[in-house]
Amino acid sequence: MTEPQTPDTAPSTGSVKKHARDGKSNATIYDIAKMAGVNASTVSRALSKPGRVSSKTQKLIEDAAAELNYQVNPFARALPTGKTNTFGLIVADITNPTFFDIIRGAETTATGRDYTLVLAESAESSATELTAARRLMATVDGLILASPRMDDDNIRALARDKPVVVINREVEGVPCVVPDVNKGISEAVRSLAANGHTKVAYVAGPPQSWMSERRWEGVQAACDWSRLKAVRLESTKPTVDGGRKTARDVRASGATAVLTYNDLLAIGLMQELQAAGVVVPDHISIIGFDDIFGADFTTPPLTTVRSPLGECGEAAAKRLLDFLHGSGAQTGTLSVETELVLRGSSGRILPAK
Amino acid sequence: MTEPQTPDTAPSTGSVKKHARDGKSNATIYDIAKMAGVNASTVSRALSKPGRVSSKTQKLIEDAAAELNYQVNPFARALPTGKTNTFGLIVADITNPTFFDIIRGAETTATGRDYTLVLAESAESSATELTAARRLMATVDGLILASPRMDDDNIRALARDKPVVVINREVEGVPCVVPDVNKGISEAVRSLAANGHTKVAYVAGPPQSWMSERRWEGVQAACDWSRLKAVRLESTKPTVDGGRKTARDVRASGATAVLTYNDLLAIGLMQELQAAGVVVPDHISIIGFDDIFGADFTTPPLTTVRSPLGECGEAAAKRLLDFLHGSGAQTGTLSVETELVLRGSSGRILPAK
DNA sequence: CGGGTTTTGTCAACCGGTTGCCATCATTTG
DNA sequence: CAAATGATGGCAACCGGTTGACAAAACCCG
Known part of the structure; x- marks a missing residue:
């Protein structure tokens, strides 16, 4: 905790320099080298390569570094190493x-x-x-x-x-x-089948989304296995609002259960359906994907396929x-x-x- | 879109070097300088200082840079400048x-x-x-x-x-x-007063939270103004779970309206109260803070003081x-x-x- | 056309580390 | 006790830019 001996006595020729040089963290390995009476390269080695220097100088250097409150300059290090x-x-x-x-x-x-x-x-x-x-x-x-x-x-x-x-x-x-969506999806579809559903709708996500396609494939496969009908609907945007807008299509589809590309769609869809008097899950079951933050804030809380x-x-x-x-x-x-x-x-x- | 002329013909003496040198982005200002027939410092100036070089060399250099697909090395730049x-x-x-x-x-x-x-x-x-x-x-x-x-x-x-x-x-x-919490809080408290509430509870956040204190002060001031009673309750953690745990204290306090340090507390509190058969807002009003994502997913959706x-x-x-x-x-x-x-x-x- | 001013480009030092190579010194061994 | 061996530290080049100082070139004017 010794005050790093600031060279206050040095004539301030050249005026103020950039910022305050006092508490600043710009001690360099050269400063350490001077203080420890060794070469800068030795300091560099002491500080990075483990057993490259004798334990005596090692200690000397470490003490000096501590005293000067030294911190490597990441840029200087990155330049030659690329790391x-x-x-x-x-x-x-x-x-x-x-x-x-x-x-x-x-x-x-x-x-x-x-x-x-x-x-x-x-x-x-x-x-x-x-x-x-x-x-x-x-x-x-x-x-x-x-x-x-x-x-x-x-x-x-x-x-x-x-x-x-x-x-x-x-x-x-x-x-x-x-x-891997399969496990979660089959659990979801099996649970729907067990509850007597026969027709399942999948609300897809953005067309460029690789994941949306995988989920649709998963839904199809699981429905095939459980002998359920699967239909695909499109959404405009994978957001709560996008979910609201799919409500019409969902009702028109005649499906009694819906899986959506993500939870946001599910939440929007649920809100819109409920506003129209549809009771979830009594009239229609809704299952989302991802289990995002807030998925359990809804009433009823959202069933969802959790992705970790x-x-x-x-x-x-x-x-x-x-x-x-x-x-x-x-x-x-x-x-x-x-x-x-x-x-x-x-x-x-x-x-x- | 011309293929940067890769020196494929160069004898690969010295073996593979580090990584592939082909598509890599490591053209330097020196490469540009050579290609444009000028000094590296001129390149540096052309690329950063606006009008420091003649428009002719400027163009020359820019073309070379484009051809070589040059990108500055941020570290090399940061080292001398500190930026x-x-x-x-x-x-x-x-x-x-x-x-x-x-x-x-x-x-x-x-x-x-x-x-x-x-x-x-x-x-x-x-x-x-x-x-x-x-x-x-x-x-x-x-x-x-x-x-x-x-x-x-x-x-x-x-x-x-x-x-x-x-x-x-x-x-x-x-x-x-x-x-600035005051505007939002006075709106909230005035709305509570207008709805006939007379006693308001504030559920505080973490003790080290500066903001929690400000909000409490705001609530007190606004309640004073509207002649409402204000009581302060503590929470364990500013989370949904922490909110649940305050439900008991809230009911015990006898307040008919609650403001909580943040929305998470409010949501947890509401869930717990509803689970106990309390109807929100008929029996008790709940107002959160921040208007976080998901605050409108709840039933009823959460009234809250939005912080932008x-x-x-x-x-x-x-x-x-x-x-x-x-x-x-x-x-x-x-x-x-x-x-x-x-x-x-x-x-x-x-x-x- | 000469001298002065302005523009343009070059030189070289510097930022703060890393690292290959070599010199030195100590230690071990025959 | 000398030679071989290994451990340790120093030298200097290098990473890729920036920048002050200065010289060369271009331009201006009377």
């Missing part, structure tokens, strides 16, 4: 709660391993996404793309440059982390870090299990009306 | 939806001005927060602290080093962006950028207005017991 200890995460839409958990998962494992997370958004546009990715590419060691909208080739091109991990989509030749998004973010970050630290570079897809979260919005149809 | 074109955002809890709007607001204005956003979380711990702040300090041009948990002195210390903007709290001598969090994030980022670009460095507090969002969870008490 930045930073990685990027690009999400399609920061507004969408689906990504909250992904961001959290990624951030947590990043800082846990002494990495810094840089965040960017693509606003659902593949062009913006590509620009953001290119921009980030220059400053990060690796990149995570959550539900990317750009096409496969662009992703592969990025992956050729630096490690890339994709979440919520499968891209040949690039490591991916994808919720937090885990996805975590797993993606881990894969990236493993990649960067040389421990095996598998490019395969990592599946994480989905499961049905049974709440109040699905159940038996009432014979009434 | 990183990056700023940090530290939030108390990534899980808390309150912060998502802040993050979004900050991210948007950051990328809009060609800055990169680095995200970190303090997990509600002042120690972690300080560590994260210190870590970030080294790599960013400025820092935004959203609902910081560390104490004023630490914040001021950071602010002495680099520009810092605080959201959701007022710190003497540091630029802050704070929702997105605007806060935006405004904080803007202040930071203004600061960095020299246009005035006001340290004052910027207030943003709050307003009552009247939904279904508040209203007239039914005489029915």
Whole structure:
């Protein structure tokens, strides 16, 4: 806790310099070297390479560093090494709660391993996404793309440059982390079948969404297996509002149960149906996807197929870090299990009306 | 779109080098200089200082840069200049939806001005927060602290080093962006008074929360004005679960209307009360704070005092950028207005017991 | 047409680390 | 006791830009 001997006595020729030089954290390895009476390169080694210097000088240097309150300058380090200890995460839409958990998962494992997370958004546009990715590419060691909208080739091109991990989509030749929808969907459809439903509608998401197609395929397969009819409806936008707008089509479809591409659609749909006097789940069952924050705020609380998004973010970050630290570079897809979260919005149809 | 002439013919003496040198983005200003037949420093000037070089060489250099697909190396630039074109955002809890709007607001204005956003979380711990702040300090041009948990002195210390903007709290001598609770609260309390309520409970948030105190003061003042009684209750945690746990105290308090420190508490409280057969708002009115995502998913939808969090994030980022670009460095507090969002969870008490 | 001013480009130092190579010194061994 | 071996520290080049100082070239004017 000794006051770092500020050279107050030095004549302030040259005036004020940039900012205050006092408490600032700009001690360099040269300062340490001078204080410890060694060469700067020795300081560098003491501070990074473990047993490269004698324990005596090591101690000397560490003490000096502590006294000077030294912190490496990440830029100076990044320049020759190319390693930045930073990685990027690009999400399609920061507004969408689906990504909250992904961001959290990624951030947590990043800082846990002494990495810094840089965040960017693509606003659902593949062009913006590509620009953001290119921009980030220059400053990060690796990149995570959550539900990317750009096409496969662009992703592969990025992956050729630096490690890339994709979440919520499968891209040949690039490591991916994808919720395996099948388990959750079959649980959902089986539960519907058990409750006497015979016709199920699927409300699809954005056309460029890889995941929306997988879910539709899953619904079809599960319905086939359970001998239910499956129909597909389209939505305008995968939001609460988009969900509201599908209510008309849903009623027209004659289905007594609906699975929607995501929870937001489900919530909007439920609100609109209830406003029209439809009782959920007595008249119609609604099941969403993802189990986002707030899915249980509704009345009845939303039944949904949970994707462990937090885990996805975590797993993606881990894969990236493993990649960067040389421990095996598998490019395969990592599946994480989905499961049905049974709440109040699905159940038996009432014979009434 | 001409293929950058890859020197395929070059003898690959020296073997593979690090990574593939082909599509990689590592053209340097030296490459450009060679191609354009000028000195590297001229390239540097052409690319940053506007009118420093003749338009002829300017063009020459720009063409070469385009052809080589040049991108500056941010680290190389940051080293001598100290400018990183990056700023940090530290939030108390990534899980808390309150912060998502802040993050979004900050991210948007950051990328809009060609800055990169680095995200970190303090997990509600002042120690972690300080560590994260210190870590970030080294790599960013400025820092935004959203609902910081560390104490004023630490914040001021950071602010002495680099520009810092605080959201959701007022710190003497540091630029802050704070929702002004008064307008929203008086609207809320007046609406309660108009509906015949006479006793209002306030469920407080975490003790270290500066904002929780402001809200309590606001509630007291507004109740005084409207001649209502105000009582204060404590919560364990500012979450849905914490809200549930306050239900007992709320009923015991005899208040017919409740304002809670945030929406999560309000939602939890409402769920628990409804589970016990209390009808909202007929028996009790509930009003939250912030208008977070999902506040309107509940039945009845939550009445709440909206804080324009997105605007806060935006405004904080803007202040930071203004600061960095020299246009005035006001340290004052910027207030943003709050307003009552009247939904279904508040209203007239039914005489029915 | 000469001298002065302005524009344009070059040189070289610098930011703060990292790292290959070599010199030195200590230690071990025959 | 000398030579071999290994541990340790120093030197200097390098990463890729930026920038102050200065020289060369271009332009201006009377």
